[in-house]
Amino acid sequence: MTYPLPLITPDVLIIGGGPAGLTAAAELADRRAGHILVVDREHAAGGIPRHSDHTGYGLRDLRRVMSGPAYARHLVDRATRAGVEIRTKTMVTGWSDEHTLDVTSPDGRHRIRPRATVLATGARERPRTARRIPGDRPRGVYTTGQLQNLVHLHHQPVGKQAVIVGGELVSWSAALTLREAGCTPTLMVSQYPKPESYGAFNAVGRTALRVRVATRSRVTRIIGKGRCQAVEIEHLDTGKRRTVACDTVVFTGDWIPDHELVRAAGIALDEGTLGPLTDTALRTSRPGVFAVGNMLHPVDTADVAALDGKHVAQQVIDHLHGRPRPTAGVRLTVGAPFRWVAPQLLRPDDPAPARGRLLLWSDEFVRFPRVTVRQDGRVVNRRTLAWPAAPGRVFRVPFTLLEGISPHGGPVHISV
Secondary structure (H helix, E strand, O other): OOOOOOEEOOOEEEEOOOHHHHHHHHHHHHOOOOOEEEEOOOOOOOOHHHHOOOEEEOHHHHOOOEEHHHHHHHHHHHHHHOOOEEEOOOEEEEEEEOOEEEEEEOOEEEEEOOOEEEEOOOEEEOOHHHHOOOEOOOEOEEEHHHHHHHHHHOOOOOOOEEEEEOOOHHHHHHHHHHHHOOOEEEEEEOOOOOOOOOHHHHHHHHHHOOOEEEOOEEEEEEEOOOEOOEEEEEEOOOOOEEEEEOOEEEEOOOEEEOOHHHHHHOOOEOOOOOOEOOEOOOEOOOOOEEEOHHHOOOOOOHHHHHHHHHHHHHHHHHHHOOOOOOOOOEEEEEOOOEEEEEOOEEOOOOOOOHHHEEEEEEOOOEOOOEEEEEEOOEEEEEEEOOOOEOOOOEEEEEHHHHOOOOOOOOOEEEEO
């Protein structure tokens, strides 16, 4: 005999207990939006900052600087004090219908049918297999997240000498973690003419951490039986190859959203971010389902993801109160060197995006980008910005650049 699964009916279900999800939950609870339930598959809530044991968290959302673990604890404590229910070790496995989700936890299987759902599942780095790096399959090959989890949560050793693949902000975070574990990061490999991270981070990393950087290069092979012994590196301009000894390799950056639930639901995806297509109110194409954080812009800093959570709260409340969902919208598109823009839809009477910024990703360095906004063949706005566009980090554009857009016109095109 088949028995029906137990059903839970919160007002709002938030899937993902990282900075975006926890901030959204606390904001909703503070505004008395009803029963707010956060589910997270990890054994503790807090997201990536739990095992990112260095400072730099909380600047934009909390106006102070904290370590990753302290920041994670603060967000969990704030949500708990506000009355949010947090269930960890709880995995959402799929949708049983448009508004009901199947869940597995240590208590067994059950279903959750909320009045609104917020997807806050974040993003992950592409592992070595997804990057199609050939060679042997030895131990000692990680992503940054795997490395930090191993070192900061499980206090395990890694190796003695490491090569870091990538030159983003997270790459320097990996270097710090390696040093803390007693492993020397001997080389950082970047395909770009210079490391993708901010100049200040690059300078400090090279001098304080003494990490050499091989630019315009890529890893072509991993060597080692049992344990990693070396990597083969190719210079992209000359084709010259060399072998670098190491017992540890860390693949950093090259982010992809955790979008499995989005795809399973048939929610519209953006072909640039590979995350759900959203408007400035952070609605997805499915009514009652919202999305926040780094699954929308893979990847930005934790505090920016948290501000998405703060921004979505009012939009969720409007939905709970029965505010009609707008149907018309103008699509935002990008041209080279930009890969994507978030959010991607403008609707009449919707709010400006979080922090009044559009987020874009560039595949090239542009020191003083002159951003041009076009619609229906005409230039709507053009402005030279004082900060560079660069690979490996989000480029922020003031939303005011879209002033003058016709809500009834064609797609809006953003380029340099």
